[in-house]
Amino acid sequence: MKSLVITGDSLSYNRYGYDEIPRNDAWNCHIGMQSWSFRLRNLFLTSAEGFKYADELQFEEENVSGLGENCNLQDAIFGERVKTIIPKNDKIHFSAESNNGKLVLYFQKRPKNYCRFKISVDGVCNENIIDTNGEDGFYQGWSILSIEVSCDKNRNLHDVVLFDFEYTEFTPLVTLAGVSCEAKNAAVTGQGSRTAKFINYHYDERIRKYNPDKLIIIFGGNDCIRYGTQEYKANLESILGKVKTDFPSCEILGITIPPSRLYTGDANGKRFTSQEAWNDYIDEYNAVFKETFKKYGAEIIETAKVFEGIPTEKWRFDEVHMTTFGNDLLFDAVCKKIF
Numbered sequence: 001m002k003s004l005v006i007t008g009d010s011l012s013y014n015r016y017g018y019d020e021i022p023r024n025d026a027w028n029c030h031i032g033m034q035s036w037s038f039r040l041r042n043l044f045l046t047s048a049e050g051f052k053y054a055d056e057l058q059f060e061e062e063n064v065s066g067l068g069e070n071c072n073l074q075d076a077i078f079g080e081r082v083k084t085i086i087p088k089n090d091k092i093h094f095s096a097e098s099n100n101g102k103l104v105l106y107f108q109k110r111p112k113n114y115c116r117f118k119i120s121v122d123g124v125c126n127e128n129i130i131d132t133n134g135e136d137g138f139y140q141g142w143s144i145l146s147i148e149v150s151c152d153k154n155r156n157l158h159d160v161v162l163f164d165f166e167y168t169e170f171t172p173l174v175t176l177a178g179v180s181c182e183a184k185n186a187a188v189t190g191q192g193s194r195t196a197k198f199i200n201y202h203y204d205e206r207i208r209k210y211n212p213d214k215l216i217i218i219f220g221g222n223d224c225i226r227y228g229t230q231e232y233k234a235n236l237e238s239i240l241g242k243v244k245t246d247f248p249s250c251e252i253l254g255i256t257i258p259p260s261r262l263y264t265g266d267a268n269g270k271r272f273t274s275q276e277a278w279n280d281y282i283d284e285y286n287a288v289f290k291e292t293f294k295k296y297g298a299e300i301i302e303t304a305k306v307f308e309g310i311p312t313e314k315w316r317f318d319e320v321h322m323t324t325f326g327n328d329l330l331f332d333a334v335c336k337k338i339f
Contacts, residue, residue, distance in 0.1 A: 001183075001251075002182075002184055003185045003186070003212050003297045004041065004044045004184075004186040004187070004212065004215075004216070004338075005187050005189060005206075005207055005212040005215050005216070006187070006188045006189070006200055006217075006218075007188070007190045007206050007207060007222075008190045008194075008216070008217050008219035008255075009191070009192060009193065009194050009195070009222055010190065010193065011190070011218045011221065011255075011320070011321065011322070012026065012188060012190030012217075012219070013035055013188050013323050014036060014327060015033060015035060015038055015320055016317040016321040017035075017317055017322070017323050018035055018043045019033060020306070021190075023192070024191065024192045024194065025190075026189060026190045027137075027138045028140075029141075030072065030074035030075055030139065030142075030161070031075060031077045031140070031144070032074040032078070033074060034324075036327040036331040037190075037216075037328050038188060039327075040186075040335070041187070041214075042186075042293065044186045045106070045144075045178075045184055046178070047076075047339075048180035048181075048182040048183070048184040049100075049180060049181050049182035050179075050181035050182065051178055051179070051180040052176055052179055053078055053082075053085035053178045054081060054178050055081045055083055056175075057083070057096065058094060058095065059083065059094045060093040060094070061087060061091075061092050061093065062085070063083050063084060063085040063086070064084050065083065067108075068082050068084040068113070068173055072140075075139070075140055075142040076142070077108060077144060077177050078178065078217050082108065082175060082176070083175070083176050084173050084174065084176075085175075085176065086171065086172075087165050087174065090163060091161055091162065091283045092174055093160070093161050094160050094230075095157055095159055097157055097158070097181070098151055098153075098158060098181035099153060099155075099181070100181050100182075101151060101153030102149065102151060102182075103121060103148070103149050103151050103158060103160070103179060103181060104147070104148050104149075104181065104184075105146070105148075105149070105160075105176065105315055106145075106178045107130070107142075107144070107145040107146075107147065107174065107176055107177050108134075108142050108143070108176075108177055109133065109134030109136075109138075109145050110134045110173060111134045111135060111141025111172055113170045113173040114133040114172075114173075115172035115173060115174065116130065116131045116132075116165070116167070117130055117131055117164055117165045117166070118162070119163075120161045120294060121149050121150070121151045121159070121160055122151060122158050122159055124150075125264050126150075128147070130145070130147060130162075132175070142175075144177065146183065146184075148183050149196070161226035167218040169213075172315050185211075189206040189210075190218075191206075195235070196220070196222075197235045199217075199219065199235075200238045201236045203238075207242075211247065214250065214251050214253070214338060215250055215251070215253070216253045216334065216338075217252070217253070217255065218255035219257075219331050220256065220285050220286065220289055221257050221258075221260060223235075223285060224257070224267060224268075224281065224284075225265070225268070225308070229284055229285060229288050232285060233288045233292055235269040236288070236292040238244060238246065239317075240292065240293065241296075243296075244296055251338075252284040252293065252297070252299070253298060253337055253338065254289060254293035254298050254299070254300050255301045255330070256301070256302050257280075257286055257303065257320070258303040258307065258322070258326075259279070259307065259312075259316075260278075260282060260316075261280045264321070266311045267281065286302070286304075288303045290302075299337055301330075301333050301334065303330070310329070314326075
């Protein structure tokens with residue numbers, strides 16, 4: 001697997017228990033959050049062949065763990081294993097291992113003290129200019145920037161130099177998360193309070209652009225309030241059909257709606273007055289979800305089974321979202337399916 005995409009509604013990033021500030025999109029969260037999907041993203045990236053964290057590398061220049069002074073460590077994708085380096089004499093030097101002719105460098109963009117620079121490997125300059133400007137706002141400005149460069153496949157240890165820095169009036173800083181000799185990409189693209197209809201409409205932006213060969217989808221809790229099962233099924237069919245057309249070998253994993261507390265508002269014009277009736281209603285949507293996903297050869301994780309026999313207050317944060325303990329359980333269940 002080279003590219004993993006995790007999408008859906010707010011359960012797909014589940015900031016509850018990790019961040020007190022409401023986040024309406026996975027892209028608005030702190031990149032170092034430890035919810036189930038962000039941990040899965042990290043595990044996937046670090047499973048790349050030859051992966052080394054930045055703190056396993058030796059730099060000739062001054063460097064610090066994490067992101068530098070006065071920065072939130074949650075904005076470092078791998079916490080203190082990330083390194084931030086200050087260029088000296090317009091250069092940063094380090095060595096990296098690869099025996100297959102390529103190196104992948106995982107930088108983090110920066111919302112401040114960003115810069116532009118070039119990369120040379122073993123004295124050969126890469127043509128691309130690297131720009132770490134994180135003002136696009138993704139992940140608070142600290143999104144991952146993976147750069148693949150060529151190297152001599154007959155050598156194992158390579159000299160990497162970052163040079164020719166361009167920057168504004170601020171001191172340039174380079175934040176490196178790790179290196180590998182295999183390119184892997186992982187993206188969490190869910191948005192809170194959204195539905196299958198939203199993901200279907202924004203398919204290109206939320207799924208297709210990442211060229212997934214593994215796709216994980218969790219939603220339905222909002223669909224059951226806004227749309228009937230037929231519309232829900234139609235949107236699921238559309239999403240999965242497009243995935244299989246664009247990426248025939250993509251493996252799909254669907255995660256059902258977790259058992260939830262009685263919804264006190266109107267759901268598709270109906271008012272539910274008992275937990276039992278609400279559970280039966282949710283089961284209808286989960287049945288549609290499972291039937292549709294299996295039609296496209298997808299695997300299924302049934303959250304009711306993941307949390308079976310565990311006191312609700314231990315795994316559920318509110319009506320439907322998970323506590324940190326609930327995240328641990330779902331993370332373990334997903335890992336067993338994909339690794």
